[in-house]
Amino acid sequence: MNPEPGTLNPKLHLAVQYAINARGLPSRAQIRRWARAALERDARVTVRIVGSGEARALNRQFRGRNYPTNVLTFIMRERPRLEGDLALCAPVIAREARVHGKSATAHYAHLVVHGLLHLQGYDHEAEREARVMERREAGVVTRLGFPDPYRGNA
Numbered sequence: 001m002n003p004e005p006g007t008l009n010p011k012l013h014l015a016v017q018y019a020i021n022a023r024g025l026p027s028r029a030q031i032r033r034w035a036r037a038a039l040e041r042d043a044r045v046t047v048r049i050v051g052s053g054e055a056r057a058l059n060r061q062f063r064g065r066n067y068p069t070n071v072l073t074f075i076m077r078e079r080p081r082l083e084g085d086l087a088l089c090a091p092v093i094a095r096e097a098r099v100h101g102k103s104a105t106a107h108y109a110h111l112v113v114h115g116l117l118h119l120q121g122y123d124h125e126a127e128r129e130a131r132v133m134e135r136r137e138a139g140v141v142t143r144l145g146f147p148d149p150y151r152g153n154a
Contacts, residue, residue, distance in 0.1 A: 038116035055089035086115035
């Protein structure tokens with residue numbers, strides 16, 4: 001994916017919603033910084049941090065899977081400006097960070113970048129697409145000062 005012509009500094013309209021009150025949640029400023037780092041074109045994005053129940057319901061309704069997952073991406077419109085939502089499941093993210101020996105902040109940053117790339121058309125269903133997306137993710141995440149999420153205990 002490449003930025004649209006003339007869009008060297010894409011505009012981001014970001015809304016952040018906290019549907020759960022938990023420790024260790026990222027601030028709006030952190031989420032904005034991470035989202036901007038992954039953004040390749042103008043976008044209007046809502047990031048909603050949810051609990052397990054809401055994540056499970058969304059995953060079941062839209063993906064047919066009856067469990068909470070770390071991040072869900074919903075593309076609402078692709079043109080003329082990208083519009084979409086990310087749902088981040090705080091309990092799943094906290095658990096995954098503990099299991100993998102990484103900070104919750106690093107994991108949130110990675111998943112915001114991951115979700116923003118999905119909004120922009122990146123995917124990981126096929127092996128080649130996965131390699132492209134993972135390289136892009138790793139580059140953005142490391143430029144943000146976090147370890148590469150695909151190497152060791154990132």
